[in-house]
Amino acid sequence: MKFTDLNPKREIGAHSLLVELGEFHLLVDGGMSPKDVGLASLPDYTRIPSDSIDLILLTHCHLDHIGSLPCVHRSQPSARVLMTPASGEILPVMLQNSYTVMLRQRDEKNVEEYPLFSRPEVDAVLGDFFPMHFGRTREFVKNGDRLKITFFPSGHVMGAASILLEHGGKKYFFTGDILFRRQHTLGGAQIPSMKVDTLIMETTRGLAEHPQNFLYEEELARLLASVIRTIKGGGSCLLPVFALGRMQEVITLIYEGRKRGILPGGFPIYCSGLGLAVVDVFEKIMRNRKKYGVDYTAQDPIVPPVRQDLRHRLAPSDEWGFRKRILTALNVRPLPRNRIKAGVDIRRPSLFIVSSGMLVENTPAYQVASSLLSFPHNLIAFTGYCDPDTPGGRLLALGPGDSFAFDALEFATTIRARVEHYDASGHADREDLLHMAHEMGPSSVVLSHGDGGARSWFENALQLALPTAKIINPEPQETYEI
Ligand SMILES: [Zn+2]
Numbered sequence: 001m002k003f004t005d006l007n008p009k010r011e012i013g014a015h016s017l018l019v020e021l022g023e024f025h026l027l028v029d030g031g032m033s034p035k036d037v038g039l040a041s042l043p044d045y046t047r048i049p050s051d052s053i054d055l056i057l058l059t060h061c062h063l064d065h066i067g068s069l070p071c072v073h074r075s076q077p078s079a080r081v082l083m084t085p086a087s088g089e090i091l092p093v094m095l096q097n098s099y100t101v102m103l104r105q106r107d108e109k110n111v112e113e114y115p116l117f118s119r120p121e122v123d124a125v126l127g128d129f130f131p132m133h134f135g136r137t138r139e140f141v142k143n144g145d146r147l148k149i150t151f152f153p154s155g156h157v158m159g160a161a162s163i164l165l166e167h168g169g170k171k172y173f174f175t176g177d178i179l180f181r182r183q184h185t186l187g188g189a190q191i192p193s194m195k196v197d198t199l200i201m202e203t204t205r206g207l208a209e210h211p212q213n214f215l216y217e218e219e220l221a222r223l224l225a226s227v228i229r230t231i232k233g234g235g236s237c238l239l240p241v242f243a244l245g246r247m248q249e250v251i252t253l254i255y256e257g258r259k260r261g262i263l264p265g266g267f268p269i270y271c272s273g274l275g276l277a278v279v280d281v282f283e284k285i286m287r288n289r290k291k292y293g294v295d296y297t298a299q300d301p302i303v304p305p306v307r308q309d310l311r312h313r314l315a316p317s318d319e320w321g322f323r324k325r326i327l328t329a330l331n332v333r334p335l336p337r338n339r340i341k342a343g344v345d346i347r348r349p350s351l352f353i354v355s356s357g358m359l360v361e362n363t364p365a366y367q368v369a370s371s372l373l374s375f376p377h378n379l380i381a382f383t384g385y386c387d388p389d390t391p392g393g394r395l396l397a398l399g400p401g402d403s404f405a406f407d408a409l410e411f412a413t414t415i416r417a418r419v420e421h422y423d424a425s426g427h428a429d430r431e432d433l434l435h436m437a438h439e440m441g442p443s444s445v446v447l448s449h450g451d452g453g454a455r456s457w458f459e460n461a462l463q464l465a466l467p468t469a470k471i472i473n474p475e476p477q478e479t480y481e482i
């Protein structure tokens with residue numbers, strides 16, 4: 001296999017992997033960096049000759065995996081686009097929203113090259129959609145060469161897949177973004193126990209250490225308690241979230257609090273438009289779970305080592321899901337963006353569950369934060385990964401009394417609101433990934449989707465766990481023969 005990481009930076013962002021296997025030229029994901037603007041947010045597609053890709057494999061629909069797909073697809077007319085049926089529903093919602101955001105940013109930020117793709121180009125991607133049901137192997141033949149492909153549930157978000165390639169008697173496994181633990185809205189990863197030759201793995205949480213007694217459910221309970229305290233104290237809460245996955249998970253938490261009678265009613269709850277559009281798609285998928293195959297369970301799945309929260313991972317058959325009626329029960333409303341002003345407090349205690357999760361500039365969460373941050377009765381609580389170079393990452397690195405600048409709004413203020421971080425990540429713990437690597441016994445491991453420090457941690461840990469394996473921490477844009 002020839003392997004090239006097309007992400008120009010060694011970090012989470014414009015995720016795209018070029019893979020050459022015999023006669024086959026494949027692309028795994030076509031992402032976009034959320035913190036960069038314009039052409040700088042794209043993977044390096046310049047090295048891909050036009051009409052050379054046979055298959056584009058999509059792991060899931062976060063923008064760091066699909067945000068630039070129409071850009072690369074337009075020069076690859078023969079490529080079929082493989083993804084799960086659920087991803088096939090979510091993808092147009094995410095890309096059409098991205099198109100609208102780029103149109104707005106062209107004016108606001110003066111980015112001439114925006115939008116990077118058109119609406120018909122999103123439709124064209126769907127025209128080449130080849131659905132991959134979990135656990136169902138498909139064989140592709142090119143010039144007599146054969147390639148088998150199987151998608152497995154990777155947890156993380158609805159429709160997300162890990163991908164197995166079988167070619168020339170060898171197995172190559174791509175984790176994609178993966179989470180073994182069950183969430184309220186989604187089951188955990190279902191990866192069958194198997195030996196592979198090469199493992200290409202995400203490394204997002206290489207630097208995230210859990211205390212021994214960490215429990216996901218307790219972390220969520222702490223978050224809920226903080227929200228309740230804030231609302232009762234007359235303040236407002238901002239929970240910055242990714243519109244796909246995390247938002248629905250957090251709304252479920254709020255709903256549980258309301259149902260158990262510990263979260264008072266009588267205050268408005270606002271969500272961003274994209275998150276609400278995603279809910280409509282979830283509803284469609286949940287009504288037809290069988291058709292979309294979202295309940296697939298592996299016969300002999302890889303299960304991470306026993307820890308206290310194992311019970312949350314071991315129960316794929318447990319009830320999970322997200323239904324639109326939760327939004328009705330909570331009377332969730334779309335965010336009134338024009339009523340929210342930097343430095344002007346929200347008069348009535350409110351709860352904002354809006355994107356982006358990393359407080360990227362000009363997003364609804366960024367705007368709400370500029371309103372809440374100056375007042376001590378308010379709360380801003382992050383629940384997932386924040387890149388240190390994003391406004392969210394910068395805010396988390398500061399403390400009370402420090403000054404924080406909302407550059408895009410030309411507004412600076414003193415941090416007086418409570419700023420908290422809860423570990424409710426949608427990515428596997430590093431120990432779980434090490435366990436997976438150990439179970440699969442690969443002769444080579446390729447690291448991807450992580451910051452430099454996170455990859456270094458995995459490089460060392462994997463070398464100890466798999467002493468005979470070759471651990472590759474690839475240079476961006478360099479081709480490796482594996
Ligand atoms: Zn993701």
Ligand SMILES: [Zn+2]
Binds near residue numbers: 012015064065449
């Ligand atoms: Zn990702």
